[in-house]
Amino acid sequence: MPSYAPDVALVVVDVQNDFADPAGGLYVEGGEQVVDAVNAEIGAATAAGSFVVYTQDSHPPQTPHFAAQGGVWPVHCVAGTWGAELHPRLRVEGPVVRKGIDGSDGYSGFSVRDPVSGEREATSLASQLSTRGIKRLVVVGLAGDVCVKETALDGMRLGYEVEVPLTTTAMVAGPDVVGPVSEELREAGATVT
Numbered sequence: 001m002p003s004y005a006p007d008v009a010l011v012v013v014d015v016q017n018d019f020a021d022p023a024g025g026l027y028v029e030g031g032e033q034v035v036d037a038v039n040a041e042i043g044a045a046t047a048a049g050s051f052v053v054y055t056q057d058s059h060p061p062q063t064p065h066f067a068a069q070g071g072v073w074p075v076h077c078v079a080g081t082w083g084a085e086l087h088p089r090l091r092v093e094g095p096v097v098r099k100g101i102d103g104s105d106g107y108s109g110f111s112v113r114d115p116v117s118g119e120r121e122a123t124s125l126a127s128q129l130s131t132r133g134i135k136r137l138v139v140v141g142l143a144g145d146v147c148v149k150e151t152a153l154d155g156m157r158l159g160y161e162v163e164v165p166l167t168t169t170a171m172v173a174g175p176d177v178v179g180p181v182s183e184e185l186r187e188a189g190a191t192v193t
């Protein structure tokens, strides 16, 4: 398990019904098992005085992020629906940062991107980390090859040391991409455990 301290933040990415429940709109195989592993990290992090922060994918019913409107994903995490809610077993011990609200693509917890213009805008995550003097991030949740990876890469771009424990994530493209995703993260400077 990663080591936690007051200058470490645990970033819990998108542990929501649509990703973590087999009945979800964009179910990530193994997602329900990730909930317990993530809860164990949350327990360790809070015991060590680490900041725990959550991201939540949150979309309007129609958005260019979805396949029906020209995007790549099936409908998922529509604001106000069961699928968008954090998984009922997830321990919530800190603030939630929503992404994708206005129809933007929200892969990284740090920024959202207008799928039409490509323009990027920061979420509140970076400022929440910097006001607390955070130096290191542990990034967990779903999906490992999409939002966890993008959040980890952005974290490194912003100067944080980043660790991604593989037992706390699952890949939307399946177990075959664990190797390539780990490689990409390591090449960018992350510790993948």
Ligand SMILES: [Zn+2]
Binding pocket: 057, 058, 059, 065, 073, 076, 077, 100, 106
């Ligand atoms: Zn989304």
